[in-house]
Every structure is written in structure tokens, then in C-alpha cells.
Amino acid sequence: MGYKKVCLNCKKAFSQGTNFEMLYDSNCPDCGEKMFQVNQKFKPPRKSDDKQWFVVKFLIENGFRYQSIYQTINDEVIKVAYPLKMSEAKDFIITYDNQKIT
Template sequence: MGYKNICLECRTSYSKGNDYENQTESNCPQCGKKMILVNHKFKPPKKSESKSWEMVKLLVENGFKFQAVYEQIEKGVYLRVNYPRNLSEAKGFVKKYKP
């Protein structure tokens, strides 16, 4: 398990290893478009799950590359937020947590 490059066009992902400092985005071997480097915790949906890929696209295009997101509960206390599970939740997530 390592960082992944994903192609939103082809709905594919490729593992890139664990060393983030030496990772680069590359072009998709299938369509040639630029792939997006995301966190190693990203679990790609099946190619056939178009709604899930729409959600991934919405999140990535708004700067969420499946890195940890925290919400401040009170001064000095933060709670890790779970990523959304569907497109509807993703829209609210982006609205609430986009920097």
C-alpha cells in the first residue's frame, strides 16, 4: 500500500510507493491525461461505480486528496473527520471543510 496516482477519466489508480517526498504525478497509461497523486489511504471504487467516482472527482477538484481532515471541537481539541460515503455527503463536506 502506498500513495496512488488516479485517473478520473479512466477511473483507475496505480500505487506509487510509500515515500511521498519522491512522488510525482504522471500521465495515465490508458488515456494519456495527467493523473492526480492522492494519499495512501484512498481506496478506489470499482470502475463501474460511477457515482462514487463522481464523489472522488468533486473532492479532488476541491483540494481534498484523501489526507486527514480535522474539525476543531474546542480550543486545542480536534476531532478527525471521516470522508463522505456518497455524492450528497461530499457536497456538504466540501462546503464545510474547504479551506
């Protein structure tokens, strides 16, 4: 299991491997903007999908870096899927605020 770095400006994701001792802030090799570390299971949208990248940016900037999010329903813990639409993303960050990365 590794992790990825995402450039929200270039709309690119870079796999970073599994050496967790080398976690560090970095800038995009293409544009120089800050990159964000996300879960290895993050699947970036197509570079041309501006709407989906807007949702990705909104979630990441609000502390949701595609880590696992859970909800308890009737004593059963369920993994929650990340939203694909902006209207859903706004509710998502409010509902799961206690699970965001600060």
C-alpha cells in the first residue's frame, strides 16, 4: 500500500510508493504548486473533466484526502463512498466533518 501526491493545478496524480518514512511536502514538478498527499486508492478523474476536478479540489482543501470514511447505521459500520457531484460534496464535508484530516 502506498500513497499518491496530487497537483490540483495540473490535474495530475503521482504514485509515491510505500516508504512512509519519506513523507514530505512537495511541489509539482510541472507547475511548482503545492501537491497534496492522498490515499493510494484515489482514482484521479480525466484531466479534461473540470467538474470532477473541482469536486476533488473542494474535498481535498476541506480535509478529505480520500481516506476511508465510515458511517454507523444500526450498530453496523459502513464505508462511505466519496461524492462525485458538488452538491453532494457540500453535504459530505458537513456530515463527516469529524473524520477530516486537519
